[in-house]
Amino acid sequence: MEMTNPGISAGDTAFVLVCAGLVMLMTPGLAFFYAGMVRSKNALATIMQSFAALAVISIQWVVIGYSLAFGPDHGGLIGDLSWLGLRGVGMAPDPKYASTIPHTAFMLYQMMFAVITPALITGAFAERKKFSTFLVFMVLWATFVYDPVAHWVWASGGWLNKMGALDFAGGTVVHISSGVTALVAAIVMGHRHGYQREEMRPHNMTLTLLGTGLLWFGWFGFNGGSALGANGLAANAILVTHVSAAAGALGWMGVECWRRRQCTALGAASGAVAGLVGITPAAGFVGPMAAIAIGLLVSIVCYIAVAAKAKLGYDDSLDTFGVHGVGGTIGALATGVFASAAIQAGKTGLLEGNARQLGVQAVGVLAVVVYSVVVSFVLLKILDAVMGLRVTREDEILGLDLSQHGEEAYDLSSS
Numbered sequence: 001m002e003m004t005n006p007g008i009s010a011g012d013t014a015f016v017l018v019c020a021g022l023v024m025l026m027t028p029g030l031a032f033f034y035a036g037m038v039r040s041k042n043a044l045a046t047i048m049q050s051f052a053a054l055a056v057i058s059i060q061w062v063v064i065g066y067s068l069a070f071g072p073d074h075g076g077l078i079g080d081l082s083w084l085g086l087r088g089v090g091m092a093p094d095p096k097y098a099s100t101i102p103h104t105a106f107m108l109y110q111m112m113f114a115v116i117t118p119a120l121i122t123g124a125f126a127e128r129k130k131f132s133t134f135l136v137f138m139v140l141w142a143t144f145v146y147d148p149v150a151h152w153v154w155a156s157g158g159w160l161n162k163m164g165a166l167d168f169a170g171g172t173v174v175h176i177s178s179g180v181t182a183l184v185a186a187i188v189m190g191h192r193h194g195y196q197r198e199e200m201r202p203h204n205m206t207l208t209l210l211g212t213g214l215l216w217f218g219w220f221g222f223n224g225g226s227a228l229g230a231n232g233l234a235a236n237a238i239l240v241t242h243v244s245a246a247a248g249a250l251g252w253m254g255v256e257c258w259r260r261r262q263c264t265a266l267g268a269a270s271g272a273v274a275g276l277v278g279i280t281p282a283a284g285f286v287g288p289m290a291a292i293a294i295g296l297l298v299s300i301v302c303y304i305a306v307a308a309k310a311k312l313g314y315d316d317s318l319d320t321f322g323v324h325g326v327g328g329t330i331g332a333l334a335t336g337v338f339a340s341a342a343i344q345a346g347k348t349g350l351l352e353g354n355a356r357q358l359g360v361q362a363v364g365v366l367a368v369v370v371y372s373v374v375v376s377f378v379l380l381k382i383l384d385a386v387m388g389l390r391v392t393r394e395d396e397i398l399g400l401d402l403s404q405h406g407e408e409a410y411d412l413s414s415s
Contacts, residue, residue: 007099007100008100012098012230016105016225016228018225022220023113023116026215026218027116027119028051029214030215031050031211032047032211033208033214034122034126035207035211036206036208036210037126037202038126039200040399041400042401044400045399045401046122046400049131053116053118054119058115060114062086066083066086067079067080067084069146070154073155077151078151079147090102090103097156101228113170113174114146117173118146120174120179120324121141122134123318124181124317124320125389126317127192128192129189130389132387136383137380141379149372150173153167153172154173160363163360165361165363165364166360167281168237168280168335169223169226169281169284170226172281173368176328177368179324183314183320184380186316188380189390191313192317192396195315212269224241237283240286241280243295244276244298245272247275247299248275248295249268249269250299251296251297251300252270252274270302270323271303273327277331278299278330278334279294281332282294282339285338286335287342287343290340294331294338297334298334302323335349336349337351339357391404
């Protein structure tokens, strides 16, 4: 017997389900994006980290994560366990979050955000982290960092939500939390053996550009789907997502051409992702011209942050902090500058006379940075003492493909 609900919009439901699929595709896209940037002996292990996140965090989200992130509020800080194991999360809409789609559709869509966020962190410790420890870290980090932060910002009753912080699709929840955690992980784990003494160039930029294309495509679901309906807000979000990515790619390439007289494929890919990161919190609040400005600004600032990495001496292998941490911060603050009532009524920023919004954005950024840094540091130190974070020197030299998985990305011995 078919179960229907008169409050459900078939169009909105179909749109959100498709967007959930697009966001799911971003995690394999991230796997290719990262895999192309490591050495060939670590390519398969790098892909495996993202694929493992897709499996592990999906289960964590169903069992406990969704209830902690979106369940009935406790003091503005965390959800309770009323929805443990998705108890009470059914096919009827939940008016607090999405009144025209099934509650299960909203939960599924949010699951894909929860999946990709810890996968982003893997770029910081690429080529040196133990796979077993990584699996445990993902579950702990999702439970103690991602879920509470998502509740603060997006849940009904979350303290940053009530303060009026604007984060349309995850500038603070996804990119700042993962980006600053990446910096902490890179510092706690130390640099790769041979860092700044040996060549550690990307082994396959074709894979990285493929991953960039999949991320760019999937980001339409990431930002557009956050409108939670097939409507004008979704159309605007997808438009500004695209033009910010384009501006980001051009901005990074422009700086490269000015400084190095060359435009690299890695630069174009990094700039596009920086533009996507920067527009994420603003996508539901700004128009296309502001999106171009955000894309250009974020790409230039992220370029500077990435270039400074070597001088500062930390080994963020694939620039997770430089692109996601810095880009998410710039995007969150830019939302407080460019937010316009023409996109969402009542949502204005500094340029429309609402200086308070920029202050609220700054409070949100600071809170997420401090919380993510402290909790991530504690988790990493505990895991290092109990399980060990890094593979041995011999295993790192051999490569994580063989030492962690007993397989190779490229088996040239067979024909």
